[in-house]
Amino acid sequence: MSKISLSLHDKHLIETIKWNKKIAMKVQNNSNRNINEISELLESFYPFAKERMGFDKDPEVRFESDPKNAQYVLGKTAYYNPEDMTITIYVDGRHPKDIMRSLSHELVHHAQNCNGQFDQGYATKEGYAQEDDHLREMEKEAYLEGNMCFRDWEDGYKQSNPLQERKERLFYKLLRNI
Numbered sequence: 001m002s003k004i005s006l007s008l009h010d011k012h013l014i015e016t017i018k019w020n021k022k023i024a025m026k027v028q029n030n031s032n033r034n035i036n037e038i039s040e041l042l043e044s045f046y047p048f049a050k051e052r053m054g055f056d057k058d059p060e061v062r063f064e065s066d067p068k069n070a071q072y073v074l075g076k077t078a079y080y081n082p083e084d085m086t087i088t089i090y091v092d093g094r095h096p097k098d099i100m101r102s103l104s105h106e107l108v109h110h111a112q113n114c115n116g117q118f119d120q121g122y123a124t125k126e127g128y129a130q131e132d133d134h135l136r137e138m139e140k141e142a143y144l145e146g147n148m149c150f151r152d153w154e155d156g157y158k159q160s161n162p163l164q165e166r167k168e169r170l171f172y173k174l175l176r177n178i
């Protein structure tokens, strides 16, 4: 009988299955975009982010289309609503990685909400990131922790899925040549 030894890929697969069981986040796609590709990444990323950021309640994520907004260079990309724990992400014309990074940022705000940091009723009106010290700190944390969480997950994911990574690179190379 041959000795069973798990390859790194198998180990990752088992980890992924374990993670999938933990996914409880609702995803609602109200956009015109097919989100299959993003959903697949999310299955791996969400449990990773949840564990790392340490929140216990699951938010709901809504993918939205807003063609007018997509035309503006500084159009809105995403926001978090602490009242009903929903994350809204505008997905038109964006690279999947950019969408995931946005999600990571908003998940930090969700973690802050679970920690009671929104409890004082802060309104996120325009200019809040400059005028309100408390919100500015929260925003700084979301940028730093959100980006680093995404980056660390991405590096681990690529190592575990080298074939997927090669396929993706080839795909974007082909896209550039069209």
Ligand SMILES: [Zn+2]
Pocket: 105, 109, 139, 142
């Ligand atoms: Zn933010």
